[in-house]
Amino acid sequence: MEKEFNNFNISIALYRPEIPANTGNIGRLCVGLGITLHIVSKPSFILSSKEIRRAGLDYWENLKLIKHENENTFFEYSKENNLKIVPVSKFGKIRFDKFDYSNNDIFLFGRESSGLRESLWENDFENSIYIPMTNKVRSINLSNTVAIVSYEALRQIALL
Template sequence: MTLKVALFEPEIPQNTGNIARLCAGTDVELILIGKLGFSLSDKYLKRAGLDYWEYVTLHKVDTLEQFFSQFPDNIYEYAFLSKFGEKYYTEIPLSDNIITIFGNESSGLPEMIRDRFMDRLYRIPMNDKIRSQNLSNSVAIVLYDILRRNNFGGLF
């Protein structure tokens, strides 16, 4: 199984650094889509990822169109995470090639994505007291559930 995490226009370098560290420790590729709210040389990004950046397989694409072109849905199973999803993240189907796609910290995924891929929107259950979970926590929750269901994909 090939598993990738994609972040759409992430804004907070510490979140992206934490996610990069998670990806390094699980052999999961990281895709950054669109405009970033920080520089890839940002000191907070580097500190959050510690000295693990060399172990991250990182792809940067400039637009959603470029993402869809480089990672087409006839090859990859897309799983978009959104508070608007009607299915739980535990229902993400296991396939040979999965990409979990997360929106940014302030506005989530674009409405166009939510409309186009409504059948592939998944959510993390939570009460109505908060707007959303922290991005890096959300990625960890979803990523480790998929890995668990795949017997941790050779991790030890």
């Protein structure tokens, strides 16, 4: 039985992803939720690579994927389409479960090794979110983080 999430239209944006398996898993999640995946700037791998298809399995063909040449084209696209950029960073301002999600949100995630450059999200600091964690780890796996944020958005927007 196919489940449709009425009134659910967030987007996920990955800035220069580095690990094909993470991007494949995130793509699969986006297909499962019926949401769009944006790739901002050039990833560290070829998007059609075997590794990304392995993680995304046979779902990759169903992915709504938008590639942006650089951050400027991404910001332009977001503005033209009335999308509110919500940076996700361990330095964010609002805990992910306290944030007020909406259908015009596009969640911007940084690189696996270095996160988001401050210049990419300093103007959106008031809307930035974080996921709490101990100081024993530098970060949570990117695909896990995307799943946590996406399902909290789903809970707030479409399942209330």
